[in-house]
Amino acid sequence: MKSDTLLLRQIHPGFVQNGRPTSQAFRPTLKDESQLSVYNGTLITAKASWHHYTETLSLESAGVMALSHAECVSEQLKVIEDPIPFPEHCSIDFSGLKKSEIDKKSKKLAAFAKARDWLFVR
């Protein structure tokens, strides 16, 4: 994966207030088991990923934000290309981190994504 590859993150509507996403949207939740799911932006556009997420997977998304591979690496977060359950699927690995470290890294990722702004809004 190239350093400028964008990793597309779907943002749940509950995690948005007045257009601002919470840093929680950039850390794994209970369901994610230390892995933050993203789409590989070289294989799918932000808009197409939103349609796939909301229509094929029937999950909720207010829109799409993105992180680059280099930004994840700068936070010592490994990006895993794991094409399950769909070919464009990647995971950002938070395993082995303490909660306060996860919170800190999620703030950094949110800041990177906010600087890039929304790539797609429903």
Place this chain on the structure above:
Amino acid sequence: MQREDFLKPILHGERFRGHTVPLELLKDFSVLEEMLVEIAKWKYRQEHTDRERIQRNFANGIELQLAGVEDGSAKLAIVLAFSSSLLFPPDNVKYFKQARTEIVNAIALSADDRPQVLPSNYLSYFDRFGRGLRTGESIEFPHGDRTVTFDPEIRKKLIRSAQVEFWTEEAALRARIYEADQAHDSFEFELSDGTRAKARLDDKYRDPVLDAMKGYHHGAFVLIQGVVQRDRADRLKGFESIEHVTPLDSLDVTLRLEQIAALEDGWLDGKGIAPDREELNWLSNQFDEHFDADLPLPFLYPTAEGGIQAEWSLRGTEVSLEINLADKSAEFQALNLSDDTTTEFIFRLVEDDGWKKLNEALRLIENQKFEEPSSEI
């Protein structure tokens, strides 16, 4: 005027600390006097079944007066005052005393969930008496050798016993205005939970209402304060009268927590726990009471675990406060994006001191001199 001690109710609640009584609550006691006169007439009629009419001057020369506020949370000294032209208290005074007993007894019966004795037309006065009491406030009345407590919940029970079609209460509602009819001086509003109702459009608040209507699609909310009418199922029917309409900050804490309160379990694609509504009310009140008004309001989000996360972006520092609603603890983390340093605290929001420390920590970031708050955390 001659005076005789009549009733010493004690007001409990935050607003009554320091032995003060808000002027707006005095109108409730004016209703109490109306109720007292009508029940006194009823007692008179019960004793004089042979008389078809009440004496025209039944209550002449008798009135209730507030003689003072005594020690206690706020203990009102209400006296029965008689015209100075009367040498002795008028005979009818005994019916006023019986009426006082009937009113306090009605409250006691409601508190014990027992059937009422007072006819429903007298119970309907509770629609206006006690309307100014807020959640958490109460009035304690002496009742023989004990006391009975009158609070918004007991008032609701009394109103239900009165079997009225509609009842009223003072309310402050956060709403969006989706329609205004200037020809008929009315407007329609919508609450966060989707409830819609109508109200009268008056010149004193015409401008904020019309401005809010223009901002409907941008999420503009207003705070409407006044007296609302509800039906017997507690459904909102509309405003009976409006005192103020005020535009709301887009980050209004109560409004945001009302929106979060609408979440159901499973809100996060089947996994998120919905925050407890009572606890959200608690948090809203705590913010209102303790959060420094000079500080920027937070963005608020639900957490997957059923809590609330408050966030601020302040001068290059990303701040989060993860609030556990069950144990009222809050994890504070501030990340300085320029040097990657973090500062963390645990605050106890059930204590006033916890809020004081939160305010202080945020103020230090605002002033860009981030260091540990002076008080011990």
